[in-house]
Amino acid sequence: xxxxxxxxxxxxxxxxxxxxxxxxxxxxxxxxxxxxxxxxxxxxxxxxxxxxxxxxxxxxxxxxxxxxxxxxxxxxxxxxxxxxxxxxxxxxxxxxxxxxxxxxxxxxxxxxxxxxxxxxxxxxxxxxxxxxxxxxxxxxxxxxxxxxxxxxxxxxxxxxxxxxxxxxxxxxxxxxxxxxxxxxxxxxxxxxxxxxxxxxxxxxxxxxxxxxxxxxxxxxxxxxxxxxxxxxxxxxxxxxxxxxxxxxxxxxxxxxxxxxxxxxxxxxxxxxxxxxxxxxxxxxxxxxxxxxxxxxxxxxxxxxxxxxxxxxxxxxxxxxxxxxxxxxxxxxxxxxxx
Numbered sequence: 001x002x003x004x005x006x007x008x009x010x011x012x013x014x015x016x017x018x019x020x021x022x023x024x025x026x027x028x029x030x031x032x033x034x035x036x037x038x039x040x041x042x043x044x045x046x047x048x049x050x051x052x053x054x055x056x057x058x059x060x061x062x063x064x065x066x067x068x069x070x071x072x073x074x075x076x077x078x079x080x081x082x083x084x085x086x087x088x089x090x091x092x093x094x095x096x097x098x099x100x101x102x103x104x105x106x107x108x109x110x111x112x113x114x115x116x117x118x119x120x121x122x123x124x125x126x127x128x129x130x131x132x133x134x135x136x137x138x139x140x141x142x143x144x145x146x147x148x149x150x151x152x153x154x155x156x157x158x159x160x161x162x163x164x165x166x167x168x169x170x171x172x173x174x175x176x177x178x179x180x181x182x183x184x185x186x187x188x189x190x191x192x193x194x195x196x197x198x199x200x201x202x203x204x205x206x207x208x209x210x211x212x213x214x215x216x217x218x219x220x221x222x223x224x225x226x227x228x229x230x231x232x233x234x235x236x237x238x239x240x241x242x243x244x245x246x247x248x249x250x251x252x253x254x255x256x257x258x259x260x261x262x263x264x265x266x267x268x269x270x271x272x273x274x275x276x277x278x279x280x281x282x283x284x285x286x287x288x289x290x291x292x293x294x295x296x297x298x299x300x301x302x303x304x305x306x307x308x309x310x311x312x313x314x315x316x317x318x319x320x321x322x323x324x325x326x327x328x329x330x331x332x333x334x335x336x337x338x
């Protein structure tokens with residue numbers, strides 16, 4: 001067991017991790033040193049210092065088998081207008097598969113048995129008149145008591161990023177997953193996933209004043225010779241006294257090249273750190289507003305030569321007050337000739 005999301009829970013009961021109360025366990029640290037032994041109901045697991053090895057739980061072993069059976073053969077799907085694509089998983093026919101589609105994503109889903117009884121298949125389909133869209137599909141596999149030796153029903157959820165047209169560089173731009181694990185935080189002011197507020201459906205990124213926060217989404221890989229486009233929705237509540245920017249930082253394999261500001265509520269032109277606003281820079285709302293569409297474009301000829309990768313950056317600095325919500329964040333490059 002390990003904690004790779006920084007929940008900071010110093011001690012968890014072994015039963016909270018999925019062990020049955022009467023199972024007799026041995027717990028070792030990452031170096032093989034025994035740190036606990038006894039019935040699961042008496043054992044606390046401290047994950048704050050690294051992974052723990054938990055031995056002796058048949059229930060955890062059964063859940064691990066269920067997790068493997070629910071693993072899809074792909075985590076990203078691209079659909080053309082009127083096209084379909086399949087996602088397969090090893091789960092047998094007695095596992096109940098359900099599909100939840102992110103609100104606003106115009107695709108449909110059906111579930112059927114795979115050929116020769118080799119698991120199950122989810123078929124995702126787009127309408128013939130579909131415009132460019134992106135979002136997430138959550139697949140849930142529910143396993144009944146006794147499957148793999150499970151002591152009771154157990155559900156596994158997996159998420160597929162779906163794009164119709166050009167891929168979205170920000171897979172969970174609709175903040176559908178209920179977490180911000182894909183974002184690297186820097187500096188100190190409050191931010192959170194907000195499950196009560198959203199543009200097309202519940203779920204958004206909320207930033208709170210006084211503001212001093214940067215969130216970075218790494219792994220963006222723009223292609224040379226094409227523009228980069230941003231489209232998102234921003235809502236403000238009493239937002240003032242701070243500068244907000246949505247930017248793209250471009251890197252060569254060994255160095256930073258340039259950062260382009262795609263949208264801001266600050267002054268156009270050169271801004272802090274040598275960042276440059278593009279001509280088509282979107283305007284982030286201030287004060288109190290309902291959801292406002294914000295767009296920006298980096299022209300193709302302004303992507304620095306030698307760009308190997310990029311990072312999308314949400315930056316709000318300067319103190320001030322209020323709240324900002326960001327949702328349905330879409331960053332992409334049009335297809336060649338588009």
